[in-house]
Amino acid sequence: MLKEVIATRFIAPLREGGSLPGLIEADDLGVYALKFTGAGQGRKTLVAEVVCGELARRLGLRVPRLVTVELDPVLGLGEPDPEVQQLLKSSGGTNLGTDFLSGALGFDPLAFEVSPEEAGRIVWFDALVNNVDRSWRNPNMLLRSGELWLIDHGATMIWHHNWPGAEASAARPYDASDHALRGAAPDVAAAAADLAPRITEDLLAEVTAQVPDVWLAGEPGFDSPDDLRRAYARPLLARAAGIHHRIQGLEGDR
């Protein structure tokens, strides 16, 4: 289970994000970037954040720690911006928090060099989970003290929006032509050799167990949250062995 904290103060909206994430302080005195359960993108975005973030971390990639944040909508009463107030009001209950990396800068592919090895691991991981949101326009990577951190895994695993078609959807290739690290000559073969064998049923069970039941309950076609957790694991297990052969758009780098 993820650590659970209680929001004590809404600090400010993080204006950069499409889903209007917010900055909050919690009862453990930590400061977190908050993704609201009431945001337009819905709770599946939060499930994707947990599954992919916790998986990436276990593969040795840097991901800020994730927590669940209990939010009392009363916190929104003093918020002057009606859009933010509405978001706070509609997000009572369990939300997602990530450790706020203060002082981190947005990654700029032209200003920071990433090794082919590290780029390969990130591109391979993004191919595995079908991340369509790590482009040079919107890299969703932060840089701090010379280290890359991965954030924002909400736009991954497109198959979870249509479970009956999940198997066919997960069999499709990954298009890396817009990937933020395309120009870093990513060594995806080396990454696959190291990482693919680590994607096991046990690892995926551990990862999907981190997702709170409340974001999984009531999904049509599934008897229980655990039933749905297994459905999240299956496409990832199926993709792991061969996905590096199905990454398109990396040829002709630089």
Ligand SMILES: Nc1ncnc2c1ncn2[C@@H]1O[C@H](COP(=O)(O)OP(=O)(O)OP(=O)(O)O)[C@@H](O)[C@H]1O
């Ligand atoms: N843990 C964090 N530490 C520091 N800054 C963060 C963190 N999480 C998010 N941010 C900042 O907030 C911005 C928006 O966050 P994020 O990308 O997760 O939201 P989003 O709404 O899904 O964005 P989009 O869909 O527009 O990419 C990031 O680009 C980054 O600048």
Ligand SMILES: [Mg+2]
């Ligand atoms: Mg983002």
